Amino acid sequence: MLEHRLKADLGGGDYGWLNARHHFTVTAGGNPAHRPLGPLVVWNDDLIAPDSGFPIHGHENMEIVSYILEGAVTHRDSAGGQGRTEAGDVQVMSAGTGIRHEERNAEDVPLRLFQIWLRPRENGGLPRWGSRPFPKADRTGQWAVLASGMPSDQDALPIRADARVLGATLKAGQRLNYSMAGQGYLVPTLGAVKVNQARVEAGDGLAITLESRLVVEAIDDTEVILVEVFGA
Incomplete structure (x- = not known):
């Protein structure tokens, strides 16, 4: 089953320094x-x-994956993690027993990123942060696992959730298959794609349940991010 979440129906808002769209209900005013x-x-x-961003604040028992679409994010946290992650690359943070951090746009151009939050498979653990580059050339016409809690995904950034985060870049007309073992959520970052014949525009989301196979066809040159999750 495919549940198409149109960009126009997403929650969020424009706060001046931040323009946010929420694919899942985050605030009381979100789409229920x-x-x-x-x-x-x-x-x-x-x-x-x-020259703005999220000031120092805290989390616990959450896995947070940031995929950078444009610009760069500068990270600093109470566990000693710090670094700058550029467009096309990924950072992950395991909040564990508790961590305080800030995420800033220290550049002179806008920063756009996906913030993806996953519940850990179990609470606790030492907080940690990590970042690494993922050249888009390495995922042209194929899936690359960017972050994962699956032991078999050894080249991905590790997270403590029963999930994997994948990315692929496609030229118009290219097709890419994926065998689903769990549920999923897919977002194209630009252009449009068909997923099992459902057209999805950039900024829309597609919730995927009870589908064993995805066929992603690029209508335009595009990039897609897919999160596959396991368990309830």
Whole structure:
């Protein structure tokens, strides 16, 4: 089953320094139909103005994956993690027993990123942060696992959730298959795609349940991010 979440129906708002779209219900004013999908509870599409960002704040017992679409994010946290992650690359943070952090756009151009939050398979653990590049050339016409809690995904950034985050870039007309073992959520970052014949535009989301196979066809040159989750 495919549940198409149109960009126009997403929650969020424009706060001046932040323009946010919420694929899942985050605030009381969010779309109540956009419920979590297993351990996947947040997917925010955030546009952050230059020289601004999220000030120091805390989390616990959450796995947070940030995929950078434009610009770069500068991270600092109470566990000693710090770094700058550029467009096309990924950072992950395991909040564990508790961590405080800030995410800033220290550049002179806007920062756009996906914030993806996943419940861990169990609470606790030492907080940690990590970042690494994922060249788009390495995922042209194929899936690359960017972050994963699956032991077999050894080249991905590790997270403590029963999930994997994948990315692929496609030229117009290219097709790509994926065998689903769990539930999923897919977002194209630009252009449009067909997923099992359902057309999905950039900024829309597609919740995927009870589908064993995905056929993703690029209508335009595009990039897609897919999160597959396991368990309730």
